[in-house]
Amino acid sequence: MAQTVGDFIVERLHAWGVRKMFGYPGDGINGVFGALNRANGKIEFIQARHEEMAAFMASAYAKFTGELGVCIATSGPGASHLVTGLYDARLDHMPVLAIAGQQSRNAMGGHYQQEVDLTSLLKDVAGAFVEQASTPAQVRHLVDRAVRIALGERRVTAIILPNDLQEADYQEPPRKHGTLHSGVGFAKPKTIPYDHDLRRAADVLNSGRKVAILVGAGALYAADEVIAVANKLEAGAAKALLGKAALPDDLPWVTGSIGLLGTEPSYKLMMECDTLLVVGSGFPYSEFLPKEGQARGVQIDIAPDMLSLRYPMEVNLVGDAAETLRALLPLLKSRKGDGQWRKTIEKNMKDWWKTLQERAMADAAPVNPQRVTWELSPRLPDRVILTSDSGSCANWYARDLKIRRDMMASLSGGLASMGAAVPYAIAAKFAHPDRPVIALVGDGAMQMNNMAELITVAKYWRQWADQRWIVCVFNNEDLNQVTWEQRVMEGDPKFNASQQIPDVPYHRFAELIGLKGIYVDRPDALGTAWDSALAADRPVVLEVKTDPEVPPLPPHITFEQARHLTESLVKGDPHERSVIKETAKQVLASIIPGK
Numbered sequence: 001m002a003q004t005v006g007d008f009i010v011e012r013l014h015a016w017g018v019r020k021m022f023g024y025p026g027d028g029i030n031g032v033f034g035a036l037n038r039a040n041g042k043i044e045f046i047q048a049r050h051e052e053m054a055a056f057m058a059s060a061y062a063k064f065t066g067e068l069g070v071c072i073a074t075s076g077p078g079a080s081h082l083v084t085g086l087y088d089a090r091l092d093h094m095p096v097l098a099i100a101g102q103q104s105r106n107a108m109g110g111h112y113q114q115e116v117d118l119t120s121l122l123k124d125v126a127g128a129f130v131e132q133a134s135t136p137a138q139v140r141h142l143v144d145r146a147v148r149i150a151l152g153e154r155r156v157t158a159i160i161l162p163n164d165l166q167e168a169d170y171q172e173p174p175r176k177h178g179t180l181h182s183g184v185g186f187a188k189p190k191t192i193p194y195d196h197d198l199r200r201a202a203d204v205l206n207s208g209r210k211v212a213i214l215v216g217a218g219a220l221y222a223a224d225e226v227i228a229v230a231n232k233l234e235a236g237a238a239k240a241l242l243g244k245a246a247l248p249d250d251l252p253w254v255t256g257s258i259g260l261l262g263t264e265p266s267y268k269l270m271m272e273c274d275t276l277l278v279v280g281s282g283f284p285y286s287e288f289l290p291k292e293g294q295a296r297g298v299q300i301d302i303a304p305d306m307l308s309l310r311y312p313m314e315v316n317l318v319g320d321a322a323e324t325l326r327a328l329l330p331l332l333k334s335r336k337g338d339g340q341w342r343k344t345i346e347k348n349m350k351d352w353w354k355t356l357q358e359r360a361m362a363d364a365a366p367v368n369p370q371r372v373t374w375e376l377s378p379r380l381p382d383r384v385i386l387t388s389d390s391g392s393c394a395n396w397y398a399r400d401l402k403i404r405r406d407m408m409a410s411l412s413g414g415l416a417s418m419g420a421a422v423p424y425a426i427a428a429k430f431a432h433p434d435r436p437v438i439a440l441v442g443d444g445a446m447q448m449n450n451m452a453e454l455i456t457v458a459k460y461w462r463q464w465a466d467q468r469w470i471v472c473v474f475n476n477e478d479l480n481q482v483t484w485e486q487r488v489m490e491g492d493p494k495f496n497a498s499q500q501i502p503d504v505p506y507h508r509f510a511e512l513i514g515l516k517g518i519y520v521d522r523p524d525a526l527g528t529a530w531d532s533a534l535a536a537d538r539p540v541v542l543e544v545k546t547d548p549e550v551p552p553l554p555p556h557i558t559f560e561q562a563r564h565l566t567e568s569l570v571k572g573d574p575h576e577r578s579v580i581k582e583t584a585k586q587v588l589a590s591i592i593p594g595k
Contacts, residue, residue, distance in 0.1 A: 005136050005161070006035035008170040009099075012143045014042045015184045018070055020061065020430055022046045022054040026074020028101030028114060031166020046430060046460070049452040051078050053423040055085020055098065056412075060420075060427035062094040063217075063410045064385065068150055069094060069427075075101040075163070076114030079121070084417060086125045086156050091414025092217065092242065093303065095150040097157050098126060104164035105134065118160045128155035133165055137173040144182035151186045154303070191302060192327050193317040201298045201315040202331035208275025208296065210341045211235035214258065214289075217242035217413070218280015218301060218321050223405075225325035226279060227251070233277075234335040236345035238266035240283040241398055242413040245386075249402040252346040257398040259285050260554045264355070265348035267555040278313070280321045282306045282414070300324045356400060364547035366521045369393070369474055372544050373400035373440070375526040379534060380407065381436045381468065385428040387411060389421035389450075391442040392480040395552035408435075418442075422450035422471055426457060429464050436468035436534070444479045444501055451509060454541065458513040461539050469539040473506045478548035494574055510541035521545040 003011075009032060013021075021043050025033050036045050048054035051073040058069030069089065073079050079100035089096040100122075102108075103115045122130045129149045133139050139161075146157040173179040193201075205211060211233045219226055223246060230237050230253065237247055238258040247254045255265040270276075270290050278299040283289075289311045297313035300321055307316040317324055360374035373396040380386075380401065386409040388397035394411060403409060408428070412420040425439035441450055454471070461467055474480075483499045486492045507517030516536045520529045520543070533540040 002169045004031060004035060004166065005133075005139050005168050005170045006031035006033075006166040007038065008136075008139060009143060009161075009166075010035040010039045010043060012140065012184070013070065013147070014039070016068070016143075016147045018043055018068060018147075020044050020046060021070045021072055022048055022057040022061070022427070023072035023099075024048055024051050024054060024074070024078060026078045026101065028075030028078065028103065028163050029072060029099070029161070029166070030101075031163060032072065032099065032101075032161065035166075045072075046426075047456070048423065049456055050449060051081035052084050052419070053449060053453050053456075055082040055096070056088060056417075056420050056423035057085075057427040057430075058096045058098075059085055059089035059092065059094050060387070060410065060424040061431050062089065062096055063092070064408060064428050064431040067095075068147060069096040070099065071096065072099040073101070074114075075103055075118075076116050079118050079160075080116060083121070083125055084415075085420075085423075086122075086158075088412050088415045088417055088420060090125050090156045092412075093154045094156075095154050097146050097150050097159070098122070100158065100160050101166075102132060102160050102162045105162045106164070108162070118158075122158045122160075126156045126158035128153055129157040130160070131158075132160035133162065136165065136168050136171040137179065139165075139170070140173060141180040141182035144184060148186050151188075190320065190323055192319045192323045197315065197317060198324075198328050198331060201317055202328060204296045204298050204314055205233060205275060205277060206333045208233070208273075209337070210273045211275045211277065212269045212273035212290075212295070213237040214240065214270075214276065214278045214281050214283060215243045215246045216240040216279070216281025216283060217246075217410075219243055219246040220280075222279065222322035222325055223247055225322045225329070228329055229277070229325050229332065232329065232332045232334050234337070234339060234342045235277070236265075236269045236342070238262070238269055240281045241394070241411065243281060244398065245403050245407055245409040247403075248405050250404065252349055253342055255345065255349055256352075258283060259288050261395045261398040261552075262288065262555050263352055263399060264555040265345065265352050268348055269345060276311065278311070279325070283310060284414075286310050360400065362550075364523070364550050367523050367526070367544055367546050368550055369476070369544075369546040370396050370400055370550065371523055371526060372472060372474065372546065373397060376438070376472075376530050377402050379527075379530050380404070380438075381534065383407065383435045385409070385425075385432060385435050385437045387421045387424040387428065387437070387439045389439075389441045389445040390416045390418050390481070391444060392484070392552045393440045393442045393474050394481075397440050408432075418445040419449045421445065422453045425469065425471065426453060426460075429460075429469055433464040434466050436466055437470070439471040441471055441473050442480065443473055443475045443477065443504065443506070446473050446506060447501060447504060451504075451506070454510060454515065455513060457539050458515060461515075467538055468534060468536070470533045470542060471540070472542045472544065474546045475503070475506065475543055476546045476548035477501055477503050480548050481552065483548065484552055496574055505543070507541050507543040510539075514538070516540040518542045519545075
């Protein structure tokens with residue numbers, strides 16, 4: 001039997017090292033699925049419940065492995081459903097390849113069923129490389145270029161395959177003018193700056209008395225180097241959300257997350273430093289960085305377009321984080337001062353952990369959402385992989401969970417999309433089936449699309465070496481983050497028509513499909529519930545009935561934010577009394593005049 005184009009694509013992807021592919025079938029991509037079937041497991045296909053979720057899985061697989069993530073979908077709506085998950089990969093600089101079906105070549109341009117101009121549709125999200133195949137001999141270089149560009153540039157690429165072409169006999173490109181003869185293979189280069197630029201950076205850092213470091217996802221594999229540099233400079237270090245696992249939180253000078261979801265010590269670190277070193281981070285909120293002119297800056301990033309983008313840096317270094325820090329380290333001078341900067345940072349952190357504990361243990365109706373993560377933190381298993389959705393649960397993920405060495409953690413960063421936590425957690429298990437996985441999800445995201453993906457878990461969990469897979473649902477019947485943004489940013493009261501969502505028994509749905517369900521509506525039951533979930537013999541949905549009026553406080557309350565919150569209450573928030581009560585418990589009573 002002759003090799004089809006579909007067969008060739010599967011073989012070529014296998015030659016590139018692809019071993020897993022996430023997606024959903026359809027007649028527009030049947031030729032490739034037939035080839036996957038004939039390949040006898042060379043590439044494992046993981047069937048999501050929706051193509052958007054498959055694209056999120058491909059993005060997360062790339063995050064948790066450093067390898068190429070691949071997703072596949074049929075023509076028309078199948079391909080268009082991929083787009084949100086692909087944007088997640090693009091904005092977080094993940095190498096992902098999307099393979100989409102298309103109508104037959106003879107029908108193109110004929111307003112045929114499911115005919116969508118996919119090249120135009122995908123041009124932005126997969127702008128590094130998106131091509132539609134037209135002949136069998138063209139497919140070889142399309143696959144090779146798509147994979148190499150995705151890996152080399154850490155970008156999203158896409159190949160579009162008409163369905164009749166997938167079934168056609170494969171032909172190697174002839175040896176003649178107008179043909180291409182591509183090959184397989186990519187080796188990541190060692191990228192470090194020139195010596196004179198490293199010396200310039202060292203001069204800036206050595207001159208600082210109060211050095212602050214900000215690390216992001218680009219520093220995830222440079223923990224030892226960041227620690228060595230920080231100790232030499234007696235610096236403190238804050239973490240962008242995507243860099244949560246870059247440094248362990250048991251280091252007393254690590255101030256935790258930064259930004260609206262961040263910590264007060266991180267805010268103070270940035271507001272009081274005289275020198276800033278940013279390593280592998282595109283943290284977007286400039287108001288949480290030093291005021292322009294306050295600090296001299298050095299930035300290290302593998303992507304030149306991310307340099308000096310959030311803060312005007314004096315020295316910009318293009319390079320791999322670990323390699324560049326190793327080269328920089330011998331040029332740095334050990335501090336011989338009184339160590340007061342470090343002592344201040346460490347005291348701030350000691351006080352902050354006490355504050356978080358007090359906030360987590362404050363009474364709520366019925367359960368304080370902060371306590372959910374506070375109780376989990378000391379119970380986190382070694383080598384756990386954590387995922388979080390966007391929304392108020394991300395606040396507690398960012399602040400209350402203490403990361404240790406060899407843990408992994410991620411979420412939808414640049415896109416900040418709802419609905420990513422469960423597909424991320426599924427991809428984490430396929431990336432590392434021997435590691436426990438825990439996802440934190442709001443009820444809004446759970447209803448939007450994550451409940452369906454529990455069916456994916458039910459389908460596959462028995463093949464995972466470690467069957468600890470837990471999703472914790474914060475059930476507060478509220479699109480909580482947006483509710484608080486309306487109050488604090490706009491000065492508007494909660495709009496029940498848009499914010500209130502139905503109460504759903506998530507734990508019972510889990511039980512219906514063969515998973516374990518646990519329900520908690522008492523704070524004193526949380527610890528036992530987490531212990532039970534971590535000891536279960538199958539995946540678990542832990543549903544906690546949380547209080548929507550516990551405010552996800554930013555690390556620094558501005559006058560404008562205080563004024564807006566007051567305005568929202570004056571206008572008649574439907575939960576005014578609860579808002580005042582819970583805000584007061586979280587140390588904000590003084591900003592609400594007349595209450």
